[in-house]
Amino acid sequence: MPAEESEMPHAQPAVAPDIADWPRVAGALLERLRAEPVRVHAITNSAAQTLTANLLLAAGGVPSLTVAPEEAPAFASRAAALLVNLGTLDHDRRAAIPWAIAAARGGTKPWVLDPVFVDASPPRLDLARLCLAGHPCIVRCNPSEFAALAGAEASPDAAAAFARAHDTVVALTGPTDWVTDGDAFLAIENGHPLMAQVTAMGCAATALIAAFAASSGATPLEAAASALLVTGIAGEIAGAAAGGPGTFQPLFLDAIASLDADTIRIRARIA
Amino acid sequence: MPAEESEMPHAQPAVAPDIADWPRVAGALLERLRAEPVRVHAITNSAAQTLTANLLLAAGGVPSLTVAPEEAPAFASRAAALLVNLGTLDHDRRAAIPWAIAAARGGTKPWVLDPVFVDASPPRLDLARLCLAGHPCIVRCNPSEFAALAGAEASPDAAAAFARAHDTVVALTGPTDWVTDGDAFLAIENGHPLMAQVTAMGCAATALIAAFAASSGATPLEAAASALLVTGIAGEIAGAAAGGPGTFQPLFLDAIASLDADTIRIRARIA
Amino acid sequence: MPAEESEMPHAQPAVAPDIADWPRVAGALLERLRAEPVRVHAITNSAAQTLTANLLLAAGGVPSLTVAPEEAPAFASRAAALLVNLGTLDHDRRAAIPWAIAAARGGTKPWVLDPVFVDASPPRLDLARLCLAGHPCIVRCNPSEFAALAGAEASPDAAAAFARAHDTVVALTGPTDWVTDGDAFLAIENGHPLMAQVTAMGCAATALIAAFAASSGATPLEAAASALLVTGIAGEIAGAAAGGPGTFQPLFLDAIASLDADTIRIRARIA
Numbered sequence: 001m002p003a004e005e006s007e008m009p010h011a012q013p014a015v016a017p018d019i020a021d022w023p024r025v026a027g028a029l030l031e032r033l034r035a036e037p038v039r040v041h042a043i044t045n046s047a048a049q050t051l052t053a054n055l056l057l058a059a060g061g062v063p064s065l066t067v068a069p070e071e072a073p074a075f076a077s078r079a080a081a082l083l084v085n086l087g088t089l090d091h092d093r094r095a096a097i098p099w100a101i102a103a104a105r106g107g108t109k110p111w112v113l114d115p116v117f118v119d120a121s122p123p124r125l126d127l128a129r130l131c132l133a134g135h136p137c138i139v140r141c142n143p144s145e146f147a148a149l150a151g152a153e154a155s156p157d158a159a160a161a162f163a164r165a166h167d168t169v170v171a172l173t174g175p176t177d178w179v180t181d182g183d184a185f186l187a188i189e190n191g192h193p194l195m196a197q198v199t200a201m202g203c204a205a206t207a208l209i210a211a212f213a214a215s216s217g218a219t220p221l222e223a224a225a226s227a228l229l230v231t232g233i234a235g236e237i238a239g240a241a242a243g244g245p246g247t248f249q250p251l252f253l254d255a256i257a258s259l260d261a262d263t264i265r266i267r268a269r270i271a
Numbered sequence: 272m273p274a275e276e277s278e279m280p281h282a283q284p285a286v287a288p289d290i291a292d293w294p295r296v297a298g299a300l301l302e303r304l305r306a307e308p309v310r311v312h313a314i315t316n317s318a319a320q321t322l323t324a325n326l327l328l329a330a331g332g333v334p335s336l337t338v339a340p341e342e343a344p345a346f347a348s349r350a351a352a353l354l355v356n357l358g359t360l361d362h363d364r365r366a367a368i369p370w371a372i373a374a375a376r377g378g379t380k381p382w383v384l385d386p387v388f389v390d391a392s393p394p395r396l397d398l399a400r401l402c403l404a405g406h407p408c409i410v411r412c413n414p415s416e417f418a419a420l421a422g423a424e425a426s427p428d429a430a431a432a433f434a435r436a437h438d439t440v441v442a443l444t445g446p447t448d449w450v451t452d453g454d455a456f457l458a459i460e461n462g463h464p465l466m467a468q469v470t471a472m473g474c475a476a477t478a479l480i481a482a483f484a485a486s487s488g489a490t491p492l493e494a495a496a497s498a499l500l501v502t503g504i505a506g507e508i509a510g511a512a513a514g515g516p517g518t519f520q521p522l523f524l525d526a527i528a529s530l531d532a533d534t535i536r537i538r539a540r541i542a
Numbered sequence: 543m544p545a546e547e548s549e550m551p552h553a554q555p556a557v558a559p560d561i562a563d564w565p566r567v568a569g570a571l572l573e574r575l576r577a578e579p580v581r582v583h584a585i586t587n588s589a590a591q592t593l594t595a596n597l598l599l600a601a602g603g604v605p606s607l608t609v610a611p612e613e614a615p616a617f618a619s620r621a622a623a624l625l626v627n628l629g630t631l632d633h634d635r636r637a638a639i640p641w642a643i644a645a646a647r648g649g650t651k652p653w654v655l656d657p658v659f660v661d662a663s664p665p666r667l668d669l670a671r672l673c674l675a676g677h678p679c680i681v682r683c684n685p686s687e688f689a690a691l692a693g694a695e696a697s698p699d700a701a702a703a704f705a706r707a708h709d710t711v712v713a714l715t716g717p718t719d720w721v722t723d724g725d726a727f728l729a730i731e732n733g734h735p736l737m738a739q740v741t742a743m744g745c746a747a748t749a750l751i752a753a754f755a756a757s758s759g760a761t762p763l764e765a766a767a768s769a770l771l772v773t774g775i776a777g778e779i780a781g782a783a784a785g786g787p788g789t790f791q792p793l794f795l796d797a798i799a800s801l802d803a804d805t806i807r808i809r810a811r812i813a
Contacts, residue, residue: 042431047320047336049589049630052739058787063741064659065589068632071663077664088320090339090363092632117335120349197528199334220522245329246524253788257739302649316592318607359591361610361634391620392613468799470595470605516600517795 013077022186023268026226027261029212030146034060038214039042042080042207043067045116046088048200052083055204058256060229063209072096076103079216083207084131086124087116094127101134108138110213110220112191132166136221137213140171140206156185169220171209173202176271177228181221188225189269190232194241194248201252205231225270233267234259290505293457294539297497298532300483305331312350313478314338315372316358316387319471322520323354328473329527332482332499343367347374351485354478355402357395358387365398370403381408381484381491385477390419392470406513408484408491410443411477427456440491442480447542448499452492457464459496460540461503463510465519472523476502498542504538559663564728565810568652568768570601571754575755577676584622584749585609585642587629587658590742594625597746600799601772604752614638618645620672625749626673627665629658634775636669643676652679653764661690674708678754679762682713682748700728711762713751715744719770722751729809730767732745734781735737736790745792747773767812775809810813 007165031247039062042052052064063241063254064075082104084097094169104111113136115128125148132149139162143154152158156178164182172178172232177188205227237259238251310333313323324334335346340363347353353375355368375382384407386399395421403410403420410433414425424427427449430441435453443449448459466472476498483494508530509522581604584594595605606617611634618624624646626639646653655678657670667690674681674691681704685696694700701712706724714720718728737743747769752763779801780793798804 045336046317046588047324049652050321050592050741053589054739054787057739057741063586064662066630066632066659066663068630070635070665071631074663076657088337088339090337092338102292115336119344121336121337121345123341176634197328199321199326199328242525244525244528245325245521246521246526246528248521249325250521250788250792252791254786255788257786257788316607317588318595321592359608359610360613361608365610388608388617391609392616393605394612467597468599469601470592477791513796514793515796516596517792517797517799519792521595521792 004068008091012154013151014075019077021170022229022266022270024224024261025222026229026266029215029218029226030059030199030230030259031261032215033211037062038080038211039064040081040083040207040211040214041072041100042083042085042091043096044203044207045200048085048087048203051200051204054253055212056207058253059162059208060209067092067096069090069095069099072100073103076100079109081109081210082111083114083210084111084136085116085203085206086118087127087203089124089127097127097131101131102221105134112136112140112206112210114140114203115145115149116203117145119144126151132247133265136168138169138171138209140173140202140209141206142173142202146170146172153205153219155179160185169224171224171228173205173228177229179221179225184221186225187271188228189271190236190267192228192235194234194239194245197245197255198249229257229264229268229270230259233264233268236267247249274485290301293496293500293534293541294536296493297500298535300486300489300494300497301330302532303486304482305512306336308333309482310350311352311354311478311482311485312343312346312371313354313356313472314343314364314472315354315356315478319358319474322471322475323478325476325524326527327482328483329524330479334478338363338367340366340370343371343375345370347371348378350380352380352481352532353382354385354481355382355407356385356387356474356477357389357399358474360395368402369399370383372402375399376405381410381481383411383481383484385409385411385479386416386420387475388416388476390415396420407439408496409440409480411444411473411480411495412445417443427451428472429435431456440495442499444476444499446502450492450496450499455492457496458500458542460501460542461507461538465504465510465516466506467512468516470521471522485520500535500539500541501527505513507538562812564767564771564812566803567764568771569766569806571757571760571765572601572772573802573803574757575753576791579604579605580622580753581620582623582625582749582753582756583642584625584627585619585635585638586627586745586749587627587742589629590629593742593746594749596813598749598753598797600683601750601753605749605773609634609638611637611641614642615645617641619649621651623752625656625752626653626655627656627658627679627745628660629745630667631666631669632781639673640671643673647676647748654678654680654682654684654752654755655771656684656745657687657691658689659747661686665739667691669701675759678710678750680711680713680749680766682715682766684715684744688714690777702723702727711766713766713770715770716781719774721763721770726763729813730770730774731813732771732778732809734777736781736784736787737777739787740791747794753770770811772798772801775806778809
């Protein structure tokens with residue numbers, strides 16, 4: 001491993017703060033993103049691109065989305081973080097992903113992997129494994145995707161073992177979100193059932209993980225936990241006001257844009 | 272024709288129920304989809320992908336959307352139905368479509384064709400004709416697309432003749448929707464003018480046709496008529512509450528998610 | 543330059559009307575678009591496609607969006623105007639753009655260039671310069687993109703010099719929009735801060751510029767100024783009612799659909 005990699009944020013073991021500190025960390029990261037917008041380059045699936053860009057904008061980030069292999073390195077290099085989502089994996093995306101990862105690593109920028117539907121397509125699973133070898137600082141997935149990637153049923157122990165084996169943070173999302181760096185472990189219980197009825201909600205949340213991971217001093221564990229806390233709480237606020245999955249999405253973006261540290265502190269449910 | 276094809280649902284002539292039965296069939300299919308979610312793989316145009324996924328999720332289905340030729344067969348094989356929409360027909364879509372159709376046919380899964388804009392592009396019309404030879408169980412189109420594909424102006428007789436000639440169901444949508452398997456004929460008068468001011472509404476409705484076509488025991492005629500009845504009624508409910516085409520779309524998805532069999536029965540207008 | 547090009551609308555120097563006339567021109571162009579819908583073919587980035595189509599539909603236009611090189615010329619030929627947006631510039635878009643421009647020019651249809659993110663990618667800047675040689679009647683961009691393309695900081699003088707040098711209209715958008723054909727100069731102060739928090743708002747507004755440019759008798763200056771006035775005023779109306787960037791977008795489309803000439807006249811703020 002080249003020397004500079006040992007200085008990458010994800011290579012530093014996170015010191016787990018007290019449970020009571022997580023809402024404060026999430027509020028601070030959200031407020032810092034608004035005060036100092038960071039660029040996130042997102043290679044993401046075609047159904048997620050618009051929501052991903054709009055979530056980043058609502059939270060204070062600056063998105064770019066190109067998937068062309070000739071251009072992805074330039075966009076990844078000028079961004080502060082990279083998201084690689086394997087959905088709708090067409091020729092351009094497949095060719096662009098290794099170059100974008102190389103550009104992010106060359107600039108010691110954090111990058112986050114979202115291995116969408118690797119349980120459904122063997123060639124996509126192969127690519128996800130190659131991506132893992134490129135040291136994402138965080139892997140966000142659902143239980144089916146985790147099981148395909150890890151070769152083990154999703155559980156707190158399996159997630160921690162996977163995080164240690166790959167020197168990464170695992171964010172396993174579902175009704176309860178699990179986040180672990182192999183040492184510390186959080187269970188985030190915020191969220192709303194309507195989040196599962198809107199396409200690409202998890203994909204978009206992963207872009208916020210990437211934006212937070214670019215915040216100087218934030219560990220990948222803090223970035224992942226904070227972004228899932230922010231999106232889960234915004235989902236609860238939107239879900240309480242929505243008439244269904246259609247009105248939920250605009251209200252969710254409104255809730256992201258107006259969320260403050262006090263609301264996060266009051267609403268956070270972390271075990 | 273291989274032997275197993277004679278067992279495909281669309282090869283069985285539908286017995287037309289009484290007019291009064293259609294709302295009951297639509298309500299039953301919608302409730303069954305919610306109770307037993309089915310996967311639909313949609314190769315659809317880039318402007319329709321998000322709405323298509325969200326309509327399927329709102330109705331109880333599970334969407335996948337990849338258009339990569341290497342992956343489309345795997346996704347089509349694990350889905351219960353396939354939608355092929357010819358919009359934004361780029362290289363990947365053009366290459367993926369025959370493989371996805373072959374995978375659906377190999378698994379005796381129903382597949383539905385939406386020949387978007389075949390009236391505008393000769394190479395697309397050629398591809399649509401090749402697709403027709405692959406026996407879609409339902410073809411959903413507008414009058415201009417029908418005329419290009421059938422070589423005849425849209426009319427009840429022309430639609431029935433086309434359905435018989437291609438052993439399929441024709442769903443011709445407009446202010447009044449016509450549905451025919453060549454024998455039975457329905458005219459569905461539900462709907463709202465704002466549906467024509469939102470892109471991809473017809474494309475998304477066709478995905479619901481595919482989801483209903485996967486319901487065991489449902490004929491293609493029942494699937495097409497039910498999905499157009501459900502979307503037309505949801506459109507009326509949303510249209511009555513919307514301030515224009517922008518607020519219409521989220522309200523339409525809400526209406527799909529909360530629609531029940533009683534409302535369908537009361538509101539259905541079928542001739 | 544072939545003889546027929548001298549007859550293209552953008553080659554005719556616009557006579558600048560009095561400031562008081564601009565709202566009237568914008569109202570007339572919007573009402574004409576509703577009375578006589580025109581087709582706009584938009585080669586645009588994947589995050590902008592849905593909003594672009596929905597904005598055109600809300601304003602009375604008819605969108606098409608295909609980016610396939612084999613089909614783009616046919617779609618550009620049957621449309622009344624072409625939009626070329628350089629975002630998410632993948633292989634298909636890169637190959638389709640020259641053919642679509644050639645088809646528009648061959649039919650003496652106006653075409654509009656939106657050089658998205660040319661400040662971020664050298665190969666994209668090269669393509670934008672080739673596009674400029676194809677005589678777009680209007681170039682819509684932000685100050686960073688202008689600076690990359692023009693090699694000069696954005697200013698009224700630099701915009702006018704660029705417009706004269708390339709025989710085009712420059713529409714430079716930001717908190718205040720500047721529009722110039724090198725002779726007349728407008729500053730449009732309508733708009734709302736939430737417009738910058740929704741992805742692809744500028745891209746979609748450029749499609750309305752293209753639709754207005756297709757109106758017979760409208761100069762490119764009138765088309766650009768009118769579309770930015772209409773979108774800025776609709777943005778103000780939506781912004782006053784929205785709870786954030788999420789609810790802003792549907793309300794913006796509603797406002798476009800219901801905007802009338804009187805409201806434009808009352809609300810226009812032009813310097």
